[in-house]
Amino acid sequence: MTAGRKIFKHCKAFTESLVGKRYMGADEMSERVQDFYQHLSEHLETQFNCSSDHAQDVMDDVEKYVMTRLYRSVFCSETSDDEKKDLAIKKRIKDLHWVTTEMLCSPLDEEILEVSDHVFKAIIDLTEMELKQVPKNKLQCMTSCSKHVFNAIKAKTKKTVSADDFLPTLIYIVLKTNPPRLISNIQYIIRFGNSRKSMSGEDDYYFTTLCCVVTFIENLDAQSLNLTSEQFELYMSDHAPSHWPKTNGASSSSGSAALSEVHTRLIQLQELEERQACVMENASLMKSDLIDWTDELEMQDLFSTTVIGSASQSAIDSDIIEKELLPQPLQP
Template identity: 40%
Template sequence: MWANKQRGIRVSQEELLCKNACGYYGNPAWQGFCSKCWREKSRPAGTPRQDTRPSSDGGLPTFSKFEEKKNIEKGRRINTVRRLFWGSSSPPKPQESPESHAKVLKAYQNLEPGDFTGFLKILRSPSSQRLQSRCTAFLNTMEAYHDLPVQKQSDLVQDFYQSFAEHFRSFPEDQVTQIMEHVEKLIMTRLHKWVFCHDSCDDEQKDLALQRRIRSLNWVTPQMLSVPFPDETIPVTSDPFMPAITAIIEMDAKRAPQDKLACVSKCSQHVFEALSTSNSEPANADDFLSGLIYVVLKANPPRLHSNMQYVIRFGLPHSLMAGESGYYFTNLSCAVAFIEKLDGPALNLSPEEFTGYMQGQRAPAALTKRQQLASDTQHLLEELKGRQEKLHQGADVLNAQLQKWVQTVHSQLDEATTQFALVRMEMTAQAEVSQVVSPSAHDASQQGDDKEQTMLLFNDQRLGSQDTDC
């Protein structure tokens, strides 16, 4: 049935990229644009656009390059943030000396990648008091104005990222990225409870709708999605996609956007590993997207829509626009969009078949086989449980019989011991009597011996005389 059909859900690399042809990854949440182009597109009419083309060196998007051409709207928003921080449109003059500034920059420059604890130590040092004060003021302001619409909060957070990165504009771009990842983790761990699934948006309703949609598609099999999954040889308990399912479920427990992205990356890597073990051919992009859709359908991750929107609104731009994490997150967005619009032709099913599956009137053969296998396993477990109960009952009966036998042996041993004591007493008494009568018995025995010797001598003499006669 599947030999003459295209394998996998085919999405070309061009379809994953931004519709504005800027070279970065797009996202269905931004109507196919990347976050940079989407923000530019959403600006009021008449506002000059920034240059969204990729750099000539082909490098990743950077913080300093994002701010090369300031515009009026960006300046107004930054001034608003500054007024919230310091009460005026301009920040206070820095009081630190050039030596202190150079010292703190050197400390950040020597920071190891991923050392969040070391970043906190440097930030809390006296030389970083100015940066620490900015973070504290921003956090206090965001918590005080947590009733703002979530998009306004997103703009404030993104502006804070840009203004904070300006402090390290002399650093190489990879170091700026590492420092800003620490800043994002610090800020968003504190703000998570205020901005995640905010009341000003409909994330909660969309979460419930997506969850119901995925639950209604629990009948979809790997064969329908053209996922290389050998149902005939792999038992139910050995699903190769189980690590990926676990990783995508863990995303809801994380607070920082980069930690949620790490769960998406971990899930995607497990999908590639599962595809490599289930298929003799190397996994391609089509197989990966099909496998990711299967994982989402089987996992039904909690608050998936809210988690994705949280990463989109408050994550660092470079994490979603390029790189491995951006590719994986874009594929996850495509998988969710595919599930929301899933119909019969997408699964090589007729509309009647699709409706029958959705209404529970039909069941795939592979799913029926797995259900039968699960039912047989359940019956086997129940049978083994009954055997175990009978075994326990037999062991109890045997134990009671053993205890009764031990008691019988003990009673017989006691009786034998008593009889032995009586016999010993009788033997002792007989020995004493024999010692009293021993002299007379000795004489009688001696007389008997003498008589016997006399008879023997007489017989010898008689025999001797007979020999002489001869």
């Protein structure tokens, strides 16, 4: 048996032993998966004499196979409080919709087309993280998002981007996006990513920064935005006076061709969904009418057959028919 076949059988047996075990705690499941990664990685280097790079390439495929099979069982597990935290951070971000780049001291200027284009791409990457099933692919979405953030800042400042510019800008992007199941995605990467590969280099830096952003948002207060407590509470309650600086989201969206196009497409998509729902409703009515019509035809055929049969029988027994036209009865 080839080495690849042996590894595949080993991975298949491991996933089959865990598929559907929703009762197992998230931490226990994570420990088993990480142990499997560790043992298989050592096995590749000792038993199959794989180079470090080759072994890591194999482990990338192993992670993809294992986590695609286990995704439904382990992502946002019922045994964890991930869903509760997802709802809490989503509400928190929604309540902070008024936060501007100026409040965060971010150098972004979305009136610049190149800047708004990178902002739009960063939002897309952050949103697409939810669609990926493999931890490595989720991490790549975060890395791609962060690179677009860097490019957005460079398009405005025309100089090297510092951490003091990057962090507040990433905070703004997360607030602007309000990505779905943010905590679940972060925990999924931590628990089930092949840590020897995924948590290294720039991926590690960007992911760690994202975790810091979430912590900042959870603990954000008036002092974080250089506001008084009164101002902060009024903003949070949507009762801030009109003369106070407001969010620049509306103006930048109107001035940004990319975001305007997205807004237009979202409206078109909503219209298409409404039309599709109408078409489906009409199709359902047509189907119902067709069934009723078919049943009516069947009833008419049955009724016609009954009437014809009854008429024939009564004609034979009728006195109207001349008896001399009838044949002579048979004699025994």
